[in-house]
Amino acid sequence: MISAEEALQLVRQYKVTLEVEEVALLKSLHRVLAQEVKADRDFPPFDxxxxxxxAIRAEDFLSGLRxxxxxxLQAAGAPQTSLDQAGTCIEIMTGAMLPRNANAVVPYEVCIIQDGIATIQAEQVVKGQNIHVQGSDEKVGATLIAAGTKITPAMIGTLASVGLSRVQVYSLPKIAICSTGxxxxxxxxxxxPHQIRRSNAYMLAAxxxxxxxxxxxFHLPDHPELMHENLSSIIQEHDVVLLSGAVSKGKFDFLPHVLxxxxxxxxxxxxxxKPGKPMLFGTLPAGKIVFGFPGNPVSTFVCYHLYFRAWLQASLGLPPQQQSAQLAQPITYKPALTYHVPVVLRNEEGILKAIPVSTTGSGDLTSILKAKALLSLPTNKTEFKEDEWYPLTLL
Structure with a gap:
């Protein structure tokens, strides 16, 4: 039996190298970028x-002209015009290219336009006002998004702005979920009366x-030969197998031997x-990965969030998610086990507080309906005091 810290380190160590694939722009949302995205032109590309x-010459205003x-008239999307005559202006719209020889834009709100003449009511006009200068955001060739970044909706806009209609992303592993029992x-x-509905598999899928x-x-029967036959074909077709149940020491827990x-x-x-003590993790031929979660619902849920997600993030090249919170009330726990406490969260004056959710054990599926996170209490103490900080995993 190993510590929770060692287990977390090992699952990250056994990350896999995912292939790169090219997908349509909108299909790349929430995927992990496998290419560096550079500016193909200045941002913005013009003044x-x-x-x-x-649009005027600020010098004309400073000389007393009003x-x-x-x-x-210049609209957005039209080619650049030129302000050729001193003392005149060009009526211009938001998003348009600044005309040549102009260096300030005075908004309509401080102008009166009558009979083809614009009279400025403002007391001051400053050179460069209301102009987004070419290249002031990013210069051509600058890195806009680094490889290994999870793509957000805002990034989709950036990808579109540099002309990427197709995007290189890391492929997603093919995953099988197998319930047992x-x-x-x-x-x-x-x-x-002696049966229950198959809930863990759907919880994991969600x-x-x-x-x-x-x-x-998939569902595996409690029969070693059938389990072997079914699991063999499942492994061939998938990169990762998540197993729920049959990894403990019961008379019908055949799974470790079959694996x-x-x-x-x-x-x-x-x-x-606690929960999740019997969890199993290993590798299969051809680089396949197997997670064996205990059959109790809370144990399955906890192990998935603590270990599978850490493995997935490592495989996708994403950094570990490290958070912590203050325990909101004291807890006494004597077994020499890391205790993953289901908690709800509250922000108190900028401090994240973790409030334990009452539970009757690892079979209490309803407790995780309320929980928003897990607070992991270490093995080196038995008394956990209010306001102490501990690692937090969001659910």
Whole structure:
């Protein structure tokens, strides 16, 4: 049995190298960028007008001139015009190129326009006002988004602005979720007194959807030969297998032995933690990865969030998510196990407080309905005091 800290380090160590694929721009949302995105032109690419109004020479205003004949009109998207005659102006729209020889834009709000003449009511006009200068945001060739970044909606706009209709991203692993146990029936079925509905697999599938990952769902019977046959074909078709149940020491927990027959290289089996002590992690031939989560719902949920997500982030090249919060009330816990406490969160004057959620154990599925995070209490103490800081994992 290893510590929770060692287990987390090991799953990150066994990250996989994902291939690069090219996808359509909108399909890249929430994917991890596999290319460096550089500015293909200055940002903005020209001196851009930022308000509707008139473009003038600031020097004309400073010389005392207040009324300017309108020489022409320039719209956004039109080619650049030129302010050729001193003492005149060009009526101009937001987003347009600043005309040659103009160096200030005076908004309509401080102008009166009558009979083709714009009279400025403002007391001051400053050279460069209401102009977004070419290259002031980024110069051509500058790195706008680094590879290894998770793509957000704002980044989609940036990708479009540099002409990337197709984007290189890291491929997503093919994931199988396998529930185990003859006591499980499908969601639409009415269970007999000795049966329960198959909930863990759907909970895991929904958690993966939050990561924008699709999974295939399977069920393995409590029969070693059938389990071996089914699991063998599942492993061939997937990169990662998430197993829920049958990894403990029960008479019908055949899974560890079946995995050994299929070539499992065990990395660890059992973590000094609660919940989720019996968790299994290892590798299979051809670089496949297997996570064996305990069958209790809370244990499955906790192990997924603590270990699978850490493995996924490492494989995608994303940095570890490190957060902490203050314990809002004291806890006494004596077993020498890392205790992952389900908590709700409250912000008190800028300090994140973690309030424990009452639970009856790792089979209490309803407790995780309330929890927003896990607060991990270490093994080196038994008394955990209010206002002490501990690692936090968001759910």
């Amino acid at each position: 851009r007008v930022t308000m509707d109004g008139i 009324s300017f004949p309108i020489a022409q 003859d006591e499980l029936v499908e969601v639409h079925e009415t269970p007999l 958690a993966l959807l939050e990561e924008h990952l699709q999974a295939n769902l 050994e027959q299929l070539g499992l290289e065990l990395v660890f089996h059992k973590i000094a933690q």
